[in-house]
Amino acid sequence: MRTGRLVKALSGFYYIKVDEEIYQTRARGIFRKSGMYSPLVGDIVDFESDNLKEGTLINIHERKNALNRPQVANVDQILITMSLKSPDFSFYLTDRFIAYSESFDIEPVLIVTKKDLNIDDNLIDKIKETYKMYKIFFTSKEHFDKDLGDIFTNKLSVLAGQTGVGKSTLLNTLLPELDLETGEVSKALGRGRHTTRHVELIEKNGGLVADTPGFSIIEFTHIDKETLKYCFVDFDTPSESCRFRGCNHINEPKCGVKNAVESGDIKQWRYDSYLQIYEEIENYKERY
Numbered sequence: 129m130r131t132g133r134l135v136k137a138l139s140g141f142y143y144i145k146v147d148e149e150i151y152q153t154r155a156r157g158i159f160r161k162s163g164m165y166s167p168l169v170g171d172i173v174d175f176e177s178d179n180l181k182e183g184t185l186i187n188i189h190e191r192k193n194a195l196n197r198p199q200v201a202n203v204d205q206i207l208i209t210m211s212l213k214s215p216d217f218s219f220y221l222t223d224r225f226i227a228y229s230e231s232f233d234i235e236p237v238l239i240v241t242k243k244d245l246n247i248d249d250n251l252i253d254k255i256k257e258t259y260k261m262y263k264i265f266f267t268s269k270e271h272f273d274k275d276l277g278d279i280f281t282n283k284l285s286v287l288a289g290q291t292g293v294g295k296s297t298l299l300n301t302l303l304p305e306l307d308l309e310t311g312e313v314s315k316a317l318g319r320g321r322h323t324t325r326h327v328e329l330i331e332k333n334g335g336l337v338a339d340t341p342g343f344s345i346i347e348f349t350h351i352d353k354e355t356l357k358y359c360f361v362d363f364d365t366p367s368e369s370c371r372f373r374g375c376n377h378i379n380e381p382k383c384g385v386k387n388a389v390e391s392g393d394i395k396q397w398r399y400d401s402y403l404q405i406y407e408e409i410e411n412y413k414e415r416y
């Protein structure tokens with residue numbers, strides 16, 4: 129028996145990478161029967177293979193996480209891509225992507241693009257200050273290689289960010305073999321191409337990267353509103369002085385988080401993002 133990483137799933141075949149070798153396998157029957165989850169790209173799996181032609185996938189190791197879109201397991205970092213301009217930088221969207229990453233216990237890394245279009249250094253300072261607890265890069269397409277060359281090293285990465293921020297451009301620069309379509313015009317012609325493609329993990333610097341521009345629209349249907357506060361890590365310390373255990377920092381009196389917002393230790397816009405997502409989760413529950 130051997131162990132490797134599932135890097136591609138296509139037409140009933142599972143492709144497993146062990147060092148530099150790729151093994152083609154089919155899953156043991158039990159995965160097709162109910163009650164057993166099916167293998168996901170990113171899974172660490174056990175398989176048997178007598179020769180290099182076709183093996184059998186027999187076991188999936190426990191996952192540390194699994195994303196829905198793209199369908200990838202065991203993600204180490206989500207590269208949240210946001211442009212400074214065109215489209216304008218959005219703290220709210222950034223907070224959503226960060227909270228989403230935190231909800232899966234995946235490290236968020238911020239990549240702020242289109243630095244060449246920025247004329248507002250105050251904005252850069254505000255972003256740096258707001259997200260000082262996270263890794264953050266400011267860059268532009270001419271410098272993706274130089275600024276982000278090591279970003280994939282030894283990790284499994286997935287990209288995320290709203291449309292037009294430069295995700296495809298970034299992936300094409302760092303992984304030239306991909307050749308994803310970029311820009312609004314060419315994309316309009318090839319509409320839907322990315323959404324129907326299967327995900328494949330590409331190796332780069334000893335790490336793996338999902339070969340898709342990732343996800344731009346996210347929902348919080350997978351967590352309770354009471355869990356959301358743990359996805360805002362800057363609330364952690366102030367919440368220690370909340371009067372009530374399990375305080376949601378909404379209407380409760382003597383709330384350490386609300387005090388911290390008032391004193392400026394927690395940024396008002398972070399707290400506003402929290403309230404907005406909290407309400408959104410509340411509304412899901414009414415709908416379903």
Ligand SMILES: Nc1nc2c(ncn2[C@@H]2O[C@H](COP(=O)(O)OP(=O)(O)OP(=O)(O)O)[C@@H](O)[C@H]2O)c(=O)[nH]1
Nearest residue numbers: 241242268269291292293294295296297310311341
């Ligand atoms: N000026 C400038 N333009 C950039 C930069 N990065 C990307 N662009 C341009 O922004 C446009 C959108 O880039 P894409 O890479 O297609 O954006 P995307 O995030 O993949 O968009 P979707 O696939 O729609 O989610 C393209 O015309 C790029 O050339 C940058 O750093 N500076």
Ligand SMILES: [Zn+2]
Nearest residue numbers: 370375377383
């Ligand atoms: Zn509180």
